[in-house]
Amino acid sequence: MSAEISLPQVLLAALLMLVTAALSWRMRLGLGRQIVVAGTRMTVQLLLVGLILGWVFALRHPMPVVGIGLIMTLLAAQAAVGRSRRRYARVYLDSFVAVFGSSFVLTGLVLAGILQVRPWFDPQYAVPILGMVLGNTLTGVSLALERFLSEIIGQRDRIEALLALGATRWEAAQGAVASAVRTGMIPTLNSMAVMGIVSLPGMMTGQILAGADPGTAVRYQIVIMFVLAASSAIGSLLVTLLAYRALFDAHSRLRSERLTERHAQH
Known part of the structure; x- marks a missing residue:
């Protein structure tokens, strides 16, 4: 209790x-x-x-749960872009697709396939788990997007030189893509590395404080961390690839003019 x-x-x-x-x-x-x-x-x-x-x-109906999940996803996607200094025309849509594509799919998988919650939309499980996945995905998407756009600007001369020498757009951008995805995954991997030794995660601590068996709480946390790691990787990859498609056209040209920079507010 x-x-x-x-x-x-x-x-x-x-x-x-x-x-x-x-x-x-x-x-x-x-x-x-x-x-x-x-x-x-x-x-x-x-x-x-x-x-x-x-x-x-x-309630015992899926529509309110799905509706709340979509609102949470929309806000997470907006927050992910809000942390980036640089933008392009469809960046908000790309962020939403990345967050939705990773968070909703993985949350559905863990609810219906791993935890086998019945019904799958049980809000006691669906909303908190989706919230944790979204929060983690938001961080990964935000970091990956910011890093990729920064790499594009910082390495513009090198990328354009590679394209001029006959490289494909993927060959020219591959390094920036890899760097962005790696950056998006680092916070989750760092958290996993010290979990249980340096830190006790919030979900596990909350369950224990609520009176759950520590062994059960630990197993839940392990499942959630694997899901968070996957969501971080998938979300980071999706948003980076979508940004890549927006900034490199079909003729293998870098369209850096599509980027605008948001000035920091003090």
Whole structure:
């Protein structure tokens, strides 16, 4: 039986943000406003999610679950692009395809094939698992996209020289593609390498706090981590290949003019 957490206890924990704000002020990091906004936004979003999930969990129909999943996917795709300094015309669509193609397929696989949840859309399982997969995929897609677009700009002269010498667009871009996919996968692989020794993952900790058997919690976490690793790899590869197709035309020309740069906001 997990310990109940009251609203005053949550407010007490929120005071810890003052430590972060004080550190920002003392070291002149200029993050005070961002800390307040991020903390407030997170709190409001989670409280709303709690209310919505309470309603969804009471339903026994797949459409609300699928609908919430699509909204979560759309927001994740938008957030992934939002972290990139460079854009091209269909970048939001490509991000959505990459996030959806990896997260939905893998979540469906783990629900119906591995965990064998009945029914497969049971929101108690579907929504939290999809949320974890989306959060991980978002990071991979964001890092891979940013790295690929940076590589294209940074190595433009080399890529154009290879194309001028007769290389195909894939031969010229292969190094940038590999670097981007590798970058997108690194956070998940690093997390897996220290899991259980340096860190205890959130899902496993939450189950144990809720009274689940530690052995069962560990097995769930292992399954989820394998799914997260796959989603990171597939999402990173998909978004990189889609960006590659957008920036190299059928005549093996680099179309760097299609890229625009978003100026950092202070």
